[in-house]
Amino acid sequence: MKKEPLETVLKRIGLKLTELRKKKGYTSYETFASEHGVPRMQYWRMENGKINVTMKSLLRLLTIHKITVQDFFNQLPKPPKNNR
Secondary structure, three states: OOOOOHHHHHHHHHHHHHHHHHHOOOOOHHHHHHHOOOOHHHHHHHHOOOOOOOHHHHHHHHHHHOOOHHHHHHOOOOOOOOOO
16 A cells, blocks of 8 residues: 555645535635634635644534544545555
């Protein structure tokens, strides 16, 4: 089994956060961040896989979305096939 690059994992986490936000009815990351007291640029970076998400930040977001850590990671999009 090949080790997945951190950048790929962060992008997958971001895609899942985006999906959860949209599922809650938020089309704008800015509105979501503002309404939930999350710094707007930090949240944008998380959704776009630009920063290493801390457990504290992730747990806060998962609480907002009412999803467990286990369910979140089980539901991450699959890594790309050409992953090296």
